[in-house]
Amino acid sequence: MPIYEIAIGRPEETYHPDALRAALAEFISTLIFVFAGEGSGMAFNKLTHDASTTPAGLVAAALAHAFGLFVAVSVSANISGGHVNPAVTFGAFLGGHITLLRGIVYWIAQLLGSTVACLLLKLSTGGLSTSAFSLSSGVSVWNAFVLEIVMTFGLVYTVYATALDKRSVGNVGIIAPIAIGFIVGANILAGGAFDGASMNPAVSFGPALVSWDWTNHWVYWAGPLIGGGIAGLVYEFFFIHPNRNRHHGHEQLMSTDV
Template identity: 80%
Template sequence: MPINRIAVGTPGEASQPDAIRAALAEFFSMLIFVFAGEGSGMAFNKLTDNASTTPSGLVAASLAHAFALFVAVSVGANISGGHVNPAVTFGAFIGGNITLLRGILYWIAQLLGSVVACLLLKFATGGWETAGFSLSSGVSVWNALVFEIVMTFGLVYTVYATAVDPKKGNVGIVAPIAIGLIVGANILAGGAFDGASMNPAVSFGPAVVSWSWTHHWVYWAGPLIGAAIAALVYDNIFIGNRTHEPLPNNDF
């Protein structure tokens, strides 16, 4: 059971040079991802004079997030594991692949990276607000919660299959591509309903900068629940009790 491998970590872990470097890697990866992802939405609004989202706009958002996440995961993979998502970090913790204290350090870095990216976008665009996540007309919080749970399950399941599983072999080489593609595909599926966050930090940055918190809890509860389910399912069924070595710095 992966639950037996859960570890809190030591108080001095957060001050270790490798932990600090890993947190900085998460900060910069998140900044890169959010700046490109949110920026693409702002560019669409500028080009269309804030018109309603169109199918082509949804495709553009999907591609922007898929490409940006592919890069963000790739550049952080060798330093922090390339989580770029508090839900992924939580899933790694549930599976015993990262300690609680290091996970909290990652969370802080990820949230700060998202906020800084949104602030930079607001400054660079002359005061335009980053688009906060919200529910579409006719979509209830429970509809959105299910969307976020299922989409994040798919994301974290993909992370486990391509980056965590000790049997991944050559599949690990394409992990960043697979992770970017599942996020892009999920945006095509859920973007028109609740924005398809799958990432509490991605929702947090715009909420802070625009100070809009309506239904914000959905974008935390859904991804964390989906990540936990994916970690437990994959680790119990496909990894099981086999010994698996985490990547350097206790990540994946």
């Protein structure tokens, strides 16, 4: 069972040079992603006098986040795995691909990266606000909760299929960042008009902290973490674990024949 792969890790992991380098990569990548995504929304608001909820604004947000995430994952994939998202890290943890302690280090780096990105945006734009994620008119908290679960499931499932599945390891440098960026862009087009389509607790945390607006903030943690966790368990249980068992069984058969 995939659940047996879960590991707490050793305390040394929190200060080992490799873990610190990986955390730094996560910090920089998340900063790049949030700066591009949040900055595009601020720029569009300035150019259109706060009309970011128009179809054009939604498309602009989708493109900015897709391009930004493509770059963020690409530049950190070979160092930290290119998570850039606490929900991805949580899904990877449940599948046994990262220990709990290393995952916590990643979370801290991701949250700091998002916060610093929003502070830099506020500083470099003359004090413009970094808007916290919010629900659109007529959208309930539970509507947004389900949306975040479904959208993040699709994102983390894509991460598993293109990056964490060892059978796809040769494509990590090319296919994975493109696919991950595309699914985020597509989900923003699908859910952005309803709740902003976060899919990433770090992306929601930075703007909320800098603007000090925590309205319905729990939705942008609970939804992505549940969706990411389900995706990790589903992919591990149905696609990776059975393949691993068949591989071990084949090896045992070969050794018996010899």
